[in-house]
Amino acid sequence: xxxxxxxxxxxxxxxxxxxxxxxxxxxxxxxxxxxxxxxxxxxxxxxxxxxxxxxxxxxxxxxxxxxxxxxxxxxxxxxxxxxxxxxxxxxxxxxxxxxxxx
Numbered sequence: 001x002x003x004x005x006x007x008x009x010x011x012x013x014x015x016x017x018x019x020x021x022x023x024x025x026x027x028x029x030x031x032x033x034x035x036x037x038x039x040x041x042x043x044x045x046x047x048x049x050x051x052x053x054x055x056x057x058x059x060x061x062x063x064x065x066x067x068x069x070x071x072x073x074x075x076x077x078x079x080x081x082x083x084x085x086x087x088x089x090x091x092x093x094x095x096x097x098x099x100x101x102x
Contacts, residue, residue, distance in 0.1 A: 036084045038065035038101035043086055046096045051088055059099060060086050 042062040049055055051070050060068035065086040071077055073092055081102045089098035 036064070036066045038063050038083060038086050040086065040099050040101045043088075043099040046088060046099055049096055050094050051090050051096055055096070056088065059088060059096075063099075063101070065101065 040063055042064075043059040045062070046055055046059045056068045056070065060066075063086045066084040067082070068086045068088060069077075071087055071089045073090075083101065085102060087098075087100050087102055088096050089100070091097050
């Protein structure tokens with residue numbers, strides 16, 4: 001006789017893994033479609049502006065990236081390249097000094 005536990009465990013694992021996916025990003029007027037492949041050129045508008053949630057979201061959407069991260073001075077960060085991520089580097093005042101993909 002087979003135990004129902006492995007099947008239940010597999011179903012639960014599949015459900016949990018699917019819940020980890022991010023919802024589709026909303027796009028505002030003038031936004032590039034979110035392709036997942038980052039293009040930093042459209043995100044250059046953010047240079048000199050103070051990074052906040054709205055700016056991060058707009059820059060991510062314009063770049064077509066799936067994710068965005070803000071890199072602060074002296075912050076420890078991972079160095080792996082992620083073609084779907086926009087990185088906004090900010091100064092001590094929180095102003096964006098660089099917008100790159102990776």
